[in-house]
Each structure stands twice: as C-alpha cells, then as structure tokens.
Amino acid sequence: MTTPSAPPHTPFDHRMAVFASESEFLAGALPFLAEALDAPDEPPPLVIAAPGNLDLLRDALGGDVKGVGLVPHTEWYTGSAANAIAQGAGHLAAHAGPGGRIHLLMEPVWGGRAGRSPRETAEWIRYEALANLLFAPLATTAxxxxxxxxxxxxxxxxxxxxxxxxxxxxxxxxxxxxxxAVPLPPPPADADRLPGPAPAADAVRTWATAHGLPGSDAELFATAVTEAAAALGPLDGALLWGDAPACVCELRTLRRVDDPLAGFVPPPSAELEPGQGLWFARQVCAYVDVRDEGERASVRLQYG
Incomplete structure (x- = not known):
C-alpha cells in the first residue's frame, strides 16, 4: 500500500467537494461562500458552475448574492485545460486581493470537453494536480x-x-x-519529415494548409510549432501527420524536458517573449505531450 503524500504547506488552499444532489451542492457551496464573505479585506468570491446550480445559489443567498460573482461554467471552460489555467491566472491578476486572496468555487464541465474521452480526462486531472504547484505562492482558496x-x-x-x-x-x-507514463501511439509510417533540424514556419503552414486547415488555423499551428521548437533548443528533426482538424507535429529534442510545469507557467505579460513557446503552444493546441526518452525527448503538438 502506498502511503498518501502529505498535503503541501503553501498559501494556496485547494479543496474538493463531491455532490450528487441539489441539496448536497448547497451544503458544500453555502458554507464556503459564507467563509468568503466573512473574510476581511478580500474581494467578492467567484462561482463558476452549471447554470442550474447558479440558480440554486441565487435563491439560497437572497440579498447576499449581490456580493458573489456568478459565471456559467460553459462560459469559463471554453477550451483546453491549459486555457483554463490561463483563464484562472488572468482572473487572479485582475481581481484577487493582495497575495492572491480570493475564494473561487469552480465546477468543471465534466459533461462536455473535460469528460469526453480518457485522454481529455487525463489532461484535466493533470491540470488539477499541477494547480497545486502553479498557484502555490498565492493565498487563493479554491x-x-x-x-x-x-x-x-x-x-x-x-x-x-x-x-x-x-x-x-x-x-x-x-x-x-x-x-x-501512458504511451502515445507511434507516428504513422507515412509521416512527413521536415527538412533541417528545426521546422520552418512556411513549411509547416504549407503542409497544414494542404492537409485541410484553414489559413488562420494553419498560421496558428505553424506559429505554435516554431515557437515551441525555439523554446526547446536544439532539435533532431520534426515529423508531421494527420488531417484537419487533428494535424500533429512531433519535435525530437537533443535534451530532456525535465520540468513538469514546462509550458504551464503563465507569462508575466500578454506579449509572447523568448522561451515562452511551449506556453503559446499549449494555449493554441488541443494537446501538447512531452515524453522524455533517455537523454532526449519528444514533444507532440496536436492542433485539434
């Protein structure tokens, strides 16, 4: 039997509530919001939840609902898990109090993208796990x-x-x-190898357009590939395969990518800067998979 790890000693307070009825949802949500509303010098709490659960809270809170932000979760969780990290980081930067103080009640859309396949579910569980590291310095209660x-x-x-x-x-x-540790499917035998150690944007764009991506999507995919390649350093080539929307590029690196947070840490500004290519790729692509293989790594970007 594996002994559970000790919880981290950080300001970030990351909790979980499981419910199976309207009354159970309220039993978890109302004390949490009361705690938030009683917290001194803290901005109004935010609830991101299913529309029906927001209606329950409006009825239960009465006049206190004016002190709570309510957002339908289908308007918050509109893309990938990496997009959700960016959304959360942006909200904290704009609305949290000193040190990141704010209460957030968050209900992922498990009936939508997040739960549509084991692969997608794994992405969201990774997001939940890495949030403990990404937001560790902040006094946020989630x-x-x-x-x-x-x-x-x-x-x-x-x-x-x-x-x-x-x-x-x-x-x-x-x-x-x-x-x-779950292995990725191997590249198909007919995958296209791009010339040179690092992919050129024009070559990726031309390939993506030929494989069905509209012009704007082909441009985004090409930028994601070339920016990720620049952030990863020396490469040993790149492979392309698939058809729109699931166009894939695999970058072969000459060194490991040991940082589990690579591409997840929000940049300090909205402008893309050198070294932030993996962040951009995670925001643009449906999946970015990093697999260390000995002293090297493969980084696979799937657009759609």
Missing amino acids: LCAYDSRVAGPAIVAAARRAHPDTGVYEDPIRLAAELD
Missing part, C-alpha cells in the same frame, strides 16, 4: 465541485488524488508522471 452524477466514480477518484484535503492526495509531479 473549492472544486464535482457532480458525481456527471463526472462518474473514476473521474472523482482520480480528482481526489489531486486535492490536498481528501486524504489520498498524491504529489503533483508523481501524478503527472503517472499520466505521462
């Missing part, structure tokens, strides 16, 4: 609400391992490594 009627027992069990208050918390790096 309650992740899981509707077990939608998420199901396997997702709930996996999510418990990413939340320090559950008793089965796993070290985020270890959990991310476990998710990355």
Whole structure:
C-alpha cells in the first residue's frame, strides 16, 4: 500500500467537494461562500458552475448574492485545460486581493470537453494536480465541485488524488508522471519529415494548409510549432501527420524536458517573449505531450 503524500504547506488552499444532489451542492457551496464573505479585506468570491446550480445559489443567498460573482461554467471552460489555467491566472491578476486572496468555487464541465474521452480526462486531472504547484505562492482558496452524477466514480477518484484535503492526495509531479507514463501511439509510417533540424514556419503552414486547415488555423499551428521548437533548443528533426482538424507535429529534442510545469507557467505579460513557446503552444493546441526518452525527448503538438 502506498502511503498518501502529505498535503503541501503553501498559501494556496485547494479543496474538493463531491455532490450528487441539489441539496448536497448547497451544503458544500453555502458554507464556503459564507467563509468568503466573512473574510476581511478580500474581494467578492467567484462561482463558476452549471447554470442550474447558479440558480440554486441565487435563491439560497437572497440579498447576499449581490456580493458573489456568478459565471456559467460553459462560459469559463471554453477550451483546453491549459486555457483554463490561463483563464484562472488572468482572473487572479485582475481581481484577487493582495497575495492572491480570493475564494473561487469552480465546477468543471465534466459533461462536455473535460469528460469526453480518457485522454481529455487525463489532461484535466493533470491540470488539477499541477494547480497545486502553479498557484502555490498565492493565498487563493479554491473549492472544486464535482457532480458525481456527471463526472462518474473514476473521474472523482482520480480528482481526489489531486486535492490536498481528501486524504489520498498524491504529489503533483508523481501524478503527472503517472499520466505521462501512458504511451502515445507511434507516428504513422507515412509521416512527413521536415527538412533541417528545426521546422520552418512556411513549411509547416504549407503542409497544414494542404492537409485541410484553414489559413488562420494553419498560421496558428505553424506559429505554435516554431515557437515551441525555439523554446526547446536544439532539435533532431520534426515529423508531421494527420488531417484537419487533428494535424500533429512531433519535435525530437537533443535534451530532456525535465520540468513538469514546462509550458504551464503563465507569462508575466500578454506579449509572447523568448522561451515562452511551449506556453503559446499549449494555449493554441488541443494537446501538447512531452515524453522524455533517455537523454532526449519528444514533444507532440496536436492542433485539434
């Protein structure tokens, strides 16, 4: 039996609540919001949840609802897990108090993109795990609400391992490594190899257009590939395969990518700067998979 990792001693308070009825949702949400509203010198709390659960809160809070921000979760979680990290970081930068003080109640859309496949689910569990590292310096209090009627027992069990208050918390790096241990399908035998050690934007754009991506998407994909390549350093070539929307580029590096947060740390400004190519790629692409292989690595970018 593996002994659960000790919860991290950081200002970031990352909690989990599981509910299977309207009354159970309110039983978890209302005390959390009361705690937030009673917190001195803290901005109004924010609830990102299913529209029906927001209606429940409006009725239960009455006049106090004016002190709570309410956002339908289908308007917040509109893309990948990496997009959700950017959304959260942006909200904290704009609205949190000193040191990141704010209460957030967050209900992922497990009936939508997040739960549509085991691969997509793994991306979101990784996001939940790495949040413990990404937001560790901030005095943010987050309650992740899981509707077990939608998420199901396997997702709930996996999510418990990413939340320090559950008793089965796993070290985020270890959990991310476990998710990355699932092998990726090998590149197809007819994958196109780009000339040169590093891919040229024109070559990627031309290839993507020929394989069905519209011009603007081909431009984004080419930029993601070339910016990621620049951030990764020396390469040993690149492969391209697939058809729109699932165009794929695999970059072969000459060194390992040991940082589990590579491409997840929000940049200090909206302008892309040198070294931030993996962040841009994660924001643009549906999947960015990093696999260390001995002293080298492969980094696979899938656009759609």
